[in-house]
Amino acid sequence: MINRLQSPRQTFASGTRTSLTLVLLALVTQAGIVAVQRAFPPQGRMVEVDGARLHVVDIGPRDSGLPIVMLHGASSNLEAMRRPLGDILAGNRRVILIDRPGHGWSTRGRRQDSTPQIQARMIDEALHKLGIDRAVFVVHSWSGALGARIALDHPHRVAGLVMLAPVTHPWRGGVGRYNEIIAMPVIGPLLAYTITLPLGYVLAESGARNVFLPQTMPDGFVKDSATPLLLRPREFIANAYDLVTLKEAVAAQVARYGEIKAPVTIVAGEPDKTVKTSIHARPFAAAVPNAKLIVLPDLGHMVQNAVPDLVKAEIETMIGRIVPAQAAAD
Numbered sequence: 001m002i003n004r005l006q007s008p009r010q011t012f013a014s015g016t017r018t019s020l021t022l023v024l025l026a027l028v029t030q031a032g033i034v035a036v037q038r039a040f041p042p043q044g045r046m047v048e049v050d051g052a053r054l055h056v057v058d059i060g061p062r063d064s065g066l067p068i069v070m071l072h073g074a075s076s077n078l079e080a081m082r083r084p085l086g087d088i089l090a091g092n093r094r095v096i097l098i099d100r101p102g103h104g105w106s107t108r109g110r111r112q113d114s115t116p117q118i119q120a121r122m123i124d125e126a127l128h129k130l131g132i133d134r135a136v137f138v139v140h141s142w143s144g145a146l147g148a149r150i151a152l153d154h155p156h157r158v159a160g161l162v163m164l165a166p167v168t169h170p171w172r173g174g175v176g177r178y179n180e181i182i183a184m185p186v187i188g189p190l191l192a193y194t195i196t197l198p199l200g201y202v203l204a205e206s207g208a209r210n211v212f213l214p215q216t217m218p219d220g221f222v223k224d225s226a227t228p229l230l231l232r233p234r235e236f237i238a239n240a241y242d243l244v245t246l247k248e249a250v251a252a253q254v255a256r257y258g259e260i261k262a263p264v265t266i267v268a269g270e271p272d273k274t275v276k277t278s279i280h281a282r283p284f285a286a287a288v289p290n291a292k293l294i295v296l297p298d299l300g301h302m303v304q305n306a307v308p309d310l311v312k313a314e315i316e317t318m319i320g321r322i323v324p325a326q327a328a329a330d
Contacts, residue, residue, distance in 0.1 A: 022190075022194050025194035025195055025198065026193055026194050028197070028198055029193055029194060029196070029197045029198065029233065032197040032198065032201075032231070033197070033232050033233075036197075036228045036229060036231065036232060037229075037232075039228070040079075040226040040228065040229050042055055042104075042105040043057050044056045044057035044058065044097075044105075045058070046105075047126045047129055047130065048129075049122045049125040049126050049129070050121075050122070050125060051101070051108060051109045051110065051113055051118070051122060052101040052102075052106060052107060052108040052109065052113070052122050053106060053107045053108075054098055054099065054101065054106045054122065054123070054126045055078070055098070055099040055104055055105035055106045056096060056097070056098050056099075056126065056130065057078055057082065057096070057097040057098075058094070058095075058096050058097075058130075059082075059086065059087070059090040059094075059095050059097070060089065060090030060091070060092070060093050060094045060095045061092070061093070061094060062094055064092060064093050064094050065093075065319070065323065066093075066134065066135065066136060066159055066319050066322065066323060067093070067094040067095070067096055067132055067135045067136075068089055068093050068094065068095045068096070068135060068136050068137075068138055068315065069095075069096045069097075069098065069123075069127065069132070069135040069136070069137045069138070070082070070085075070086055070095060070096070070097045070098070070137075070138045070139075071098060071100060071123070071137065071138070071139045071140070071143040071146055071147065072097075072099075072100060072103070072140055072141075072143060073140045073141025073142040073143050073144075073167075074141060074142040074239055074242055074243055075227075075230055075239055076103070076225065076227065076230065077099050077103050077104030077105075077225070077226055077227075077229055077230070078097040078098060078099045078104055079104070079224065079225045079226040080140070080225045080227075080304075081097055081138070081140065081304060082097050083224050083225065084304075084305065084308050085138075085304040085305075085308040085311055085312070088308050088309070088312055089138075089312055089315065093315075096127075096130065096132065096135070098123060098126065100119060100123075100143070100146070100242075101113060101118075101119050101122050101238075102114075102234070102235060102238030102239070102241075102242070103229075103230075103235055103238065103239065104226070104229055104235075105229075107234075108122075108238065111237055111238055111241045112241065114238070114241040114242045114245045114246075115245055115246075115249040116145040116146040116148070116149035116246075116249050116250070116253070117149055117153065117249065117253075119146055119149075120146060120149040120150045120153050120154060121153070121154075123146075123150065124150065124153075124154040124157055127157060132157075133156075133157070134156070134157060134158070134159040135157065135158070135159060136159050136160040136161070136162065136315060136318060136319060136322070137150060137151075137158055137160070137161050137162070138162045138164070138304075138311070138315065139161070139162070139163055139164065139166060140163075140164040140165060140166070140303065140304060141164070141165055141166065141167060141274070141275055141301065142167055142242060142243075142246065143166075144163050144164075144165070144166020144167045144168050144275075144280065144284075145166070145167050145168060145246060145249060145250045145253070147161050147163055147166070148161075148163075148166075148168060148253065148257065148260065148284070149253060151260045151262050151264075152253065152256050152257075152259055152260060155260075155261060155262065158262045159262065159322050160262055160263045160264070160265075160318045160319070160322055161260075161262050161263070161264045161265075162264075162265045162266075162267070162311065162314060162315055162318065163264065163265070163266045163267070163281070163284075164266075164267050164268070164303035164304055164311065165267075165268050165269065165272055165274070165275050165277075165281070165301050165302075165303050166266060166268070166275070166280055166281060166284065167246065167250065167275050167280055168250060168254075168257070168280045168281070168283070168284040169250055169251075169254055169279055169280050169283055169284065170247050170250055170251045170254070171247065171276070171279050171280075174244075175243040175244055175246070175247070176243070178240075179239075179240040179243045179244055180240075180244055182196070182236060182237055182240035183237070183240040183241050183243075183244045188237060188240065189233070189237065192233035192236050192237050193233045196231060196233060196236050197231040197232065197233070197236075200228075200230070200231040200236075201228070201231065204222055204227055204228065204231070205222055208221060208222055208227060211274055211300075211301050211302060212300055212301070212302050212305070212306075213271075213273070213300050213301075214271050214298060214300050215299075215300045215302065215305070215306045218305065221305075254287075257284060257287040257288055258287055258288070258289065260288045260289070260290075261289070261290065262290070263290045263291075263292075263318055263321065263322065264285075264288050264290060264291040264292065265291075265292045265294070265314045265315075265317075265318055266281045266284065266285055266291060266292070266293045266294065267294045267296070267299075267303050267307070267310065267311060267314065268280075268281040268293075268294070268295050268296075268299070268303070269295065269296050269297075269298070269299025269300050269301070269303065269306075270295055270296065270297050270298075270299070271297075271298065271299065271300055272299065272300055272301045273300075273301070274300075274301040275301060277295055281293060281295065282295075292314075294310075294314070
């Protein structure tokens with residue numbers, strides 16, 4: 001067999017086609033960004049902190065005592081915590097939902113500001129500006145590490161911590177090759193600004209369904225949770241940085257978990273394949289002095305969607321113990 005080399009004209013034509021394809025995809029992406037942002041506009045106010053501008057939604061009665069702060073996980077935004085759990089809690093509690101730095105409508109100045117330590121400092125500053133002295137924090141998945149970090153570095157802010165399928169410990173393996181590629185210089189932004197959004201529209205529904213297993217994803221979840229915002233290049237890159245730096249970050253804070261003094265309630269599921277309870281929730285509960293662990297045999301990763309009434313009951317129980325204890329201390 002004779003290998004035939006491309007002529008200079010063929011090479012030029014091939015390169016031109018590739019360039020035109022990338023330009024077309026980039027234009028499609030820009031149009032998609034405009035469409036997504038029109039479909040899912042910001043619902044709250046912006047709070048400036050050092051290194052970020054945080055989008056905050058404040059719902060529920062202001063005079064209801066100890067407020068609740070809700071922090072979402074990876075590949076999502078505050079709407080993933082608001083529906084249904086946040087809205088249920090807001091029936092009789094003040095609820096503050098925050099888009100983490102770089103997610104939803106929050107921005108961050110540096111993509112590298114991806115660790116729980118840095119984001120904890122930003123959220124603490126935002127709460128100070130909002131006049132929130134202490135709160136019960138409700139955190140999901142990636143934000144398990146963030147909630148733990150807030151409790152460690154800013155203990156005055158944390159009256160209690162409710163963790164839903166939390167990430168807390170290093171794990172074996174990675175976080176998906178595509179996240180590692182997107183976090184790479186040059187090639188990551190090139191992909192994010194060309195193929196991520198159009199490809200993501202095709203895959204978003206099936207990806208979300210897998211996270212819910214063994215539960216069934218609610219109809220309309222992708223739209224109701226504003227998940228398409230993730231497909232915007234700047235957020236997709238920020239999310240990738242959050243994920244690829246997380247293992248090292250939790251490894252650095254594991255030895256300090258015994259310092260957490262706030263009451264902690266953890267709700268997780270045995271079948272959760274996204275964040276394994278045996279690697280995270282169980283050892284965390286064993287390390288924290290004042291922790292309550294609830295593991296359900298048929299619960300997947302999306303705890304706030306699957307058992308919102310249970311989570312609400314646990315939050316109310318926690319507040320019912322915190323308030324009298326605080327009054328006695330004062």
